[in-house]
Amino acid sequence: MQAFLDAFKALINAGAYVMLPIIITILGIIFRLKLSKAFQCGITITCGFVGINLLVNLLKSAVTPAAAAMVENLGLNLDVTDVGWGAISSVTWASPVVAFLVFEILGINILMLLLKKTNIMDVDIWNYHHMMIAGIFVFFVTGNFVWALVATAITAVMTFKFADWTAPLVEHFFGIPDVALPTVSYTSSIIIAAPLNWLIDRIPGLNKVDFSIKHVQKYLGVFGNPMMLGLILGCAMGAMALMPIDQIFLTGVNVAAVMVLMPKMTAMFVEGLMPISEAAQTLTSEKFGGRALHIGLDAAVIVGSPEVITTALIMIPVTILLAFILPGNHMMPLADLAVVTFRVALVVALCRGNVFRSILISIPVMAAILYAGTWAAPMMTALAQSTGLSFDGQIASMAGPSLTQTFIVVWAAVSPHAIILVPVLVVLFVAIWWFIEKKLGMGKIEAYAAKCDDQQ
Numbered sequence: 001m002q003a004f005l006d007a008f009k010a011l012i013n014a015g016a017y018v019m020l021p022i023i024i025t026i027l028g029i030i031f032r033l034k035l036s037k038a039f040q041c042g043i044t045i046t047c048g049f050v051g052i053n054l055l056v057n058l059l060k061s062a063v064t065p066a067a068a069a070m071v072e073n074l075g076l077n078l079d080v081t082d083v084g085w086g087a088i089s090s091v092t093w094a095s096p097v098v099a100f101l102v103f104e105i106l107g108i109n110i111l112m113l114l115l116k117k118t119n120i121m122d123v124d125i126w127n128y129h130h131m132m133i134a135g136i137f138v139f140f141v142t143g144n145f146v147w148a149l150v151a152t153a154i155t156a157v158m159t160f161k162f163a164d165w166t167a168p169l170v171e172h173f174f175g176i177p178d179v180a181l182p183t184v185s186y187t188s189s190i191i192i193a194a195p196l197n198w199l200i201d202r203i204p205g206l207n208k209v210d211f212s213i214k215h216v217q218k219y220l221g222v223f224g225n226p227m228m229l230g231l232i233l234g235c236a237m238g239a240m241a242l243m244p245i246d247q248i249f250l251t252g253v254n255v256a257a258v259m260v261l262m263p264k265m266t267a268m269f270v271e272g273l274m275p276i277s278e279a280a281q282t283l284t285s286e287k288f289g290g291r292a293l294h295i296g297l298d299a300a301v302i303v304g305s306p307e308v309i310t311t312a313l314i315m316i317p318v319t320i321l322l323a324f325i326l327p328g329n330h331m332m333p334l335a336d337l338a339v340v341t342f343r344v345a346l347v348v349a350l351c352r353g354n355v356f357r358s359i360l361i362s363i364p365v366m367a368a369i370l371y372a373g374t375w376a377a378p379m380m381t382a383l384a385q386s387t388g389l390s391f392d393g394q395i396a397s398m399a400g401p402s403l404t405q406t407f408i409v410v411w412a413a414v415s416p417h418a419i420i421l422v423p424v425l426v427v428l429f430v431a432i433w434w435f436i437e438k439k440l441g442m443g444k445i446e447a448y449a450a451k452c453d454d455q456q
Contacts, residue, residue, distance in 0.1 A: 051268065052300050162187035163294075
């Protein structure tokens with residue numbers, strides 16, 4: 001058993017670029033592709049994924065200095081520092097209970113597939129840390145291993161269902177068929193975004209406001225295409241940060257490059273995915289009566305959308321302003337400002353690319369993250385210190401227990417009234433599950449998402 005755990009840990013440590021072609025090749029063979037074709041798909045998908053991540057990192061390198069300068073220029077000096085999702089990830093994988101939680105999540109995914117309670121085959125194992133952090137946090141605070149397993153299970157089931165419900169948006173808005181995104185940093189926004197989007201749809205006047213990239217192109221001509229828009233937004237962000245002229249222009253060029261190159265990398269990713277997807281649908285049609293299965297992947301594959309980047313670039317200074325003005329907030333956004341794209345991507349898809357509405361909804365989404373980060377900071381700092389990390393003052397992140405979905409689970413499980421709150425949370429989520437799949441009907445979600453095709 002130990003040898004198996006060591007081998008699994010070595011594979012995890014090898015990273016996504018090693019795991020992804022292996023997992024995709026195995027899936028291809030299971031779906032009856034030839035070994036050579038399955039391996040070619042795995043490498044093509046991985047090359048596209050590498051390109052996407054390189055561009056995401058380019059965006060981070062362009063945005064981070066500007067965001068840090070804005071924080072400094074505003075004199076923002078709160079006592080909880082955002083150290084970034086990477087620190088949270090390292091804390092997660094260093095936990096003594098991590099091996100149990102990895103296999104628990106994998107088992108839940110397999111069981112839900114067998115029971116037809118999800119259509120997702122989650123191959124995004126290296127991002128399990130987004131689901132595991134709930135259990136690890138609960139274990140650290142309470143010392144109760146059973147509660148840790150319960151918290152992880154609730155988070156995993158919620159994530160798979162949120163990903164199931166939002167899969168039509170991935171296909172119709174982002175143009176990636178047969179893919180779902182069971183990444184908590186992506187799905188968590190739906191908790192706030194979905195009811196707010198429903199509410200805005202019913203407010204006369206406000207429901208008619210539509211400001212999208214398409215409309216910008218119509219009125220601004222060449223200056224409205226994604227490349228030029230990226231240049232303008234990047235330069236504007238550099239200017240707000242009071243950067244030197246050359247750095248302002250460099251920031252704009254880097255953002256423009258991401259805008260124009262990301263769709264090409266996404267196209268390469270989809271090119272490798274299509275044979276796998278077609279083979280999967282053929283097999284499931286034969287064996288499962290036409291049941292459609294989705295491959296669960298990292299949300300990085302969709303954050304390069306021009307609408308997502310535009311919304312994120314606007315939300316970065318807005319988030320800094322929120323940190324400054326929100327009463328009771330102690331979290332200083334910093335390291336994770338560069339990955340606001342992940343926090344707003346689902347909001348943008350839900351709003352069908354309407355940047356105005358996306359920003360309107362993203363404001364409470366980001367405010368909730370700041371407040372949850374403030375709440376979790378003392379415990380997050382102690383957890384990080386227990387793994388050997390050292391920081392000056394308290395820390396937080398825009399990941400982990402700061403995400404709305406994870407916060408709700410952790411808050412219920414570490415509460416003195418956990419024995420009441422956790423069952424209430426489960427009952428509430430099951431009721432929502434029943435309403436969406438039985439009362440509302442998945443067909444309506446599909447129809448809503450399909451409207452994206454008409455507005456692209």
